[in-house]
Amino acid sequence: MKKWLVAILMISVLVIAGCSNDSGGGVSTENSTIQKVLKDxxxxxxxxxxYFPFDMKDPNGDFVGYDVDFANALGAALGKDIKVEYKQFTFDGLIPALQTGEVDMVFAGMTIRGDRALAVSFANPYFQTGQAVMLPSSDTKTKTWQELDVKGNKIAVGIGTTGALLAKDVFKNAEVLDFEEFPSAAAAMAQGKADAVVYDEPAIAVWNxxxxxxxxxLEGLISSENLGIAIKKNDFETLQWVNSFLASYIGSPSELxxxxxxxxxxxWLTEVVEE
Incomplete structure (x- = not known):
């Protein structure tokens, strides 16, 4: 074999070796969230x-809910010595917090959407739900969400949520009002400041x-969607690990x-407070 060909082959081997620093076959772990969590x-x-019953707080200020149980189980799967810490944000502040490294993952009943997937990576869906409409009980006539789409009506939504995006798309005549969180939107309706609320079906069911x-x-849903855990964009090692965890946790005795x-x-409704 000619010397120049040998040299090229040696350089190629060195380049390939340098591109893979995880000893597992080519996926870099240099910026892996999982590695950071294990180290810290x-x-x-x-x-x-x-977001009832996914993310709530009890009177002591501790985080509780389905997502909290989920996150605690995920942390335990990483190791008994892993401490799970929670940080609170407005919903539209969660993705920026993930991007800047303030948090390692987002558990917030977040709908998997294409626009969000441009900013973060989503693990496989862990819950399926949809957008529903809540009305005051005094409204006994409205049967469909389309009947609400008239000039003068006001639809309350949580800012940055899928319900907000959907409402602004489907309501052409009614006014859509943004509120910081779902409880604020529901309170606005109770005070007569809004005619309806658009939000995720489980939260509306609990509020009911x-x-x-x-x-x-209202009977029926405006849309159907999947909820996912958000992690840092293109963090493939963490994505693979979380998906493996989901496969073992969903349907397990603890999850059920x-x-x-x-x-x-x-x-449990008497054990949580409204934010």
């Missing part, structure tokens, strides 16, 4: 409390339980118990 012994989760006789949900508690019972 801490997993920082971004949340936006007020909590405020029985004061509100009602959490789902039963938060979605099939209402006793």
């Amino acid at each position: 012994k801490k997993l920082v989760i971004g949340m936006s409390p007020g 339980l909590k405020n029985a006789g004061e509100v009602r949900a 118990a959490s789902r039963h508690k938060w979605f099939e019972t209402s006793d």
